[in-house]
Amino acid sequence: MTGPLRIANCSGFYGDRLSAAREMVEGGRIDVLTGDWLAELTLLILAGNRRKGRPGYATTFLRQLEQVLGACQERGIRIVANAGGLDPAGCAEAVAELATRLGLHGLRIAHVTGDDLLTSLAGEPLVNADTGEILAAQPVTVNAYLGGRPIATALAAGADVVVTGRVTDAALVTGPGMWRFGWGPEDLDPLAGSVVAGHVIECGCQATGGNYAFFDEVPDLAHAGFPIAELHPDGSAVITKHPGTGGLVSVGTVTAQLLYEIASPRYLGPDVTARFDTVRLTQEGPDRVLVSGVTGEPPPETLKVAVNHLGGYRNTMTLVLTGLDIPAKARLAEQAIWARVPRDSFEQVHVDLVEGSETALLRITVLDPDPAKAGRAFSSAVVETGLASYPGLYAMAPPGEATPYGVYWPVTVPRDLVKPVVWLDGRRIPVDPAPPPLPEPEPAVEPTLPYGTHVGPWTSAGLPLPPDHPPLEPFGKIAGARSGDKGGNANVGVWVRTLEQYSWLTGYLTPDRLRELLPETRACRIDRFELPNLLAVNFVVHGLLGRGVAASPLLDPQAKALGERLRAALVPLPRTNVTNGHSPET
Numbered sequence: 202m203t204g205p206l207r208i209a210n211c212s213g214f215y216g217d218r219l220s221a222a223r224e225m226v227e228g229g230r231i232d233v234l235t236g237d238w239l240a241e242l243t244l245l246i247l248a249g250n251r252r253k254g255r256p257g258y259a260t261t262f263l264r265q266l267e268q269v270l271g272a273c274q275e276r277g278i279r280i281v282a283n284a285g286g287l288d289p290a291g292c293a294e295a296v297a298e299l300a301t302r303l304g305l306h307g308l309r310i311a312h313v314t315g316d317d318l319l320t321s322l323a324g325e326p327l328v329n330a331d332t333g334e335i336l337a338a339q340p341v342t343v344n345a346y347l348g349g350r351p352i353a354t355a356l357a358a359g360a361d362v363v364v365t366g367r368v369t370d371a372a373l374v375t376g377p378g379m380w381r382f383g384w385g386p387e388d389l390d391p392l393a394g395s396v397v398a399g400h401v402i403e404c405g406c407q408a409t410g411g412n413y414a415f416f417d418e419v420p421d422l423a424h425a426g427f428p429i430a431e432l433h434p435d436g437s438a439v440i441t442k443h444p445g446t447g448g449l450v451s452v453g454t455v456t457a458q459l460l461y462e463i464a465s466p467r468y469l470g471p472d473v474t475a476r477f478d479t480v481r482l483t484q485e486g487p488d489r490v491l492v493s494g495v496t497g498e499p500p501p502e503t504l505k506v507a508v509n510h511l512g513g514y515r516n517t518m519t520l521v522l523t524g525l526d527i528p529a530k531a532r533l534a535e536q537a538i539w540a541r542v543p544r545d546s547f548e549q550v551h552v553d554l555v556e557g558s559e560t561a562l563l564r565i566t567v568l569d570p571d572p573a574k575a576g577r578a579f580s581s582a583v584v585e586t587g588l589a590s591y592p593g594l595y596a597m598a599p600p601g602e603a604t605p606y607g608v609y610w611p612v613t614v615p616r617d618l619v620k621p622v623v624w625l626d627g628r629r630i631p632v633d634p635a636p637p638p639l640p641e642p643e644p645a646v647e648p649t650l651p652y653g654t655h656v657g658p659w660t661s662a663g664l665p666l667p668p669d670h671p672p673l674e675p676f677g678k679i680a681g682a683r684s685g686d687k688g689g690n691a692n693v694g695v696w697v698r699t700l701e702q703y704s705w706l707t708g709y710l711t712p713d714r715l716r717e718l719l720p721e722t723r724a725c726r727i728d729r730f731e732l733p734n735l736l737a738v739n740f741v742v743h744g745l746l747g748r749g750v751a752a753s754p755l756l757d758p759q760a761k762a763l764g765e766r767l768r769a770a771l772v773p774l775p776r777t778n779v780t781n782g783h784s785p786e787t
Contacts, residue, residue: 205431205439206378206381206431207429207431208232208373208377208429208431209233209427210236210237210402211225212236212261212265212282213404214243214404215239215243217236217405218427220268222234222268223269225427228443231278231429234281235373235402236265236282237282237283237373238259239283241609241749242750244367244509247259247287247288248342256288257286257287257288258286258287258289259284261284263295263299266296270305271305273361274308279356279360282363282373283365283367283373286366286367287342289313289365289366290624293310297310308362310360310364311355311362311623313363313368313621314621314624315619315621315632316344316365316619317342317366318614319344322343327508327610331689331743336508338512338608340509341607342509345367345506345614347369347504349375349378349379350472350633351632352368352373352375352380353378353380355625356377356380359625369471371470372470372471372472374398374399374402374403374430375396377432388497389498389499390497391434391497392475392497393473393474394437394492394493394495395438396470396473397480398432400459401458401459402440406448408440408450409426409450410422410454412457413681414765414768419447424448425446426442426448427446429441429443439492440455449488450490451488451490452482452490453696454490455490457683460732460735460737461694462685462686462687463739464687464692464730466731466732469500473499474500477495477732479494480732480735481493500616501613503613503614503615504615505611506611507611509610510608511606512605512608512752513568513575514571514572515566516576516604517566517567519562520583520596521560521595522534522562522591523561524592527561528554535552537586538586542578542579546574547567547568548570549568549569551566551567552565564756567579572603573603576602580601583596607751608752609750609752675772676718679698680706682695682696682765682767684761684764686750688749690741690742690744692739693719693742693760693764695710695739695767696736697736697737710738719766719770725743725744726743727741727742745760746759746760
């Protein structure tokens with residue numbers, strides 16, 4: 202095989218487009234078909250499925266494979282997927298049964314184990330990596346994030362299909378790169394480049410215009426093609442998609458995905474630490490963006506572990522308020538509800554008033570260890586106020602029972618406690634042990650881009666403005682943003698299109714300014730990181746999401762819309778040419 206390794210993505214989450222695998226296989230030449238089915242929440246969902254006697258893996262993976270498995274075998278396309286979830290062996294067995302049913306012979310199916318630490322860490326203190334707390338509850342899932350080496354081992358042994366459990370999302374690209382190009386632990390820059398490429402394509406159509414701030418620039422988004430990374434021996438990659446598909450691959454769409462769910466520019470992983478502040482993007486042609494220049498550093502001595510435990514039960518009732526006096530109506534609604542069921546009888550209560558111009562939503566969420574208390578005792582009490590509360594009252598849904606919720610608990614463990622294993626043809630294949638720890642890298646150096654041309658310090662939070670300030674305009678007029686969740690933390694990545702805009706951005710958008718523009722972040726610790734090569738800054742808002750998506754009572758529990766709310770904020774854009782530039786596509 203010559204030329205770059207063409208790695209195609211066909212899933213960004215458990216529930217993504219079922220036809221994507223077929224589209225990627227039939228749309229043009231690819232060498233490896235990958236997919237990501239495991240968000241932090243997914244393992245908790247799969248644990249619930251197992252308790253109900255259902256599979257502990259992503260069953261939609263099999264539905265996609267049914268459409269393409271024969272074609273992949275015929276064309277030599279390798280398949281690598283983390284769809285094994287909590288039962289990689291069961292998923293691999295189901296793939297083998299599917300192959301038999303389809304009349305396919307000689308297909309070699311491998312699976313990777315070793316990420317499940319539920320038994321081996323039983324009784325050990327599980328220290329929350331974000332808060333320092335020790336877990337007091339009984340965990341239901343404990344899974345380490347494995348790297349690409351077990352995947353490479355399976356492919357090198359002749360596997361046609363590799364099914365894993367919890368690996369890093371980027372490992373689905375890094376593993377095939379190790380296999381194809383023979384990278385060892387010392388090849389830090391190529392490994393780092395493959396991690397960046399993996400991060401770009403892991404979320405499917407988010408790299409090809411999906412959820413893009415400037416969505417009006419994206420043609421035929423309804424039929425967006427899934428992304429492909431053309432990976433080279435030096436770790437550089439061209440991000441593209443099949444010809445004739447909708448969507449857009451541009452410096453902007455790739456930048457947006459690079460900023461998704463990251464923290465420090467030092468992106469830690471089990472194989473390498475990738476320096477996102479060294480990434481360079483170049484528009485090589487229509488729907489072709491070169492990702493190059495990525496610097497790698499040694500991986501940390503620890504591996505991240507995703508722990509989930511059951512937190513109790515929750516219930517939400519949403520009331521609609523319309524017309525005049527909405528705040529007063531909301532107060533009256535609460536008074537009527539708490540008169541029937543005392544607010545302090547619940548372990549937690551969260552109230553959101555989401556206001557519009559003429560209509561608002563009052564969301565009341567209760568959380569409690571007692572399912573009866575959080576169930577009908579609460580929701581029926583809300584309904585009982587239906588004829589004795591504010592005018593125009595109606596609810597979004599009928600009263601219901603409480604549902605269990607889980608809590609995400611991130612921890613780290615020494616990497617030598619985790620022993621990945623590859624299984625192929627009924628035999629165990631050894632995986633090269635982790636390399637000895639290398640010296641810790643020097644602390645990151647702050648970028649030296651001059652800030653002298655920025656304009657400020659202005660604010661749009663109701664404070665006095667200079668008499669000659671520019672008019673207030675939406676921040677999104679010049680800035681794109683993408684936001685997401687990492688456990689209880691949220692990130693907001695913001696980018697602009699010219700150096701002049703970036704110079705203004707770095708001076709204006711400080712953590713304190715972010716608190717002014719997004720009031721819900723005011724009580725949170727906020728870290729800011731700069732990525733000059735991407736003309737971007739990234740903010741990590743600690744604790745905004747509480748105990749993670751499954752436990753969060755927020756209307757937006759994964760902070761998906763936080764960036765768009767920031768773009769809607771009115772700010773005094775400076776009277777310079779910063780609003781007239783074009784995207785640096787070269």
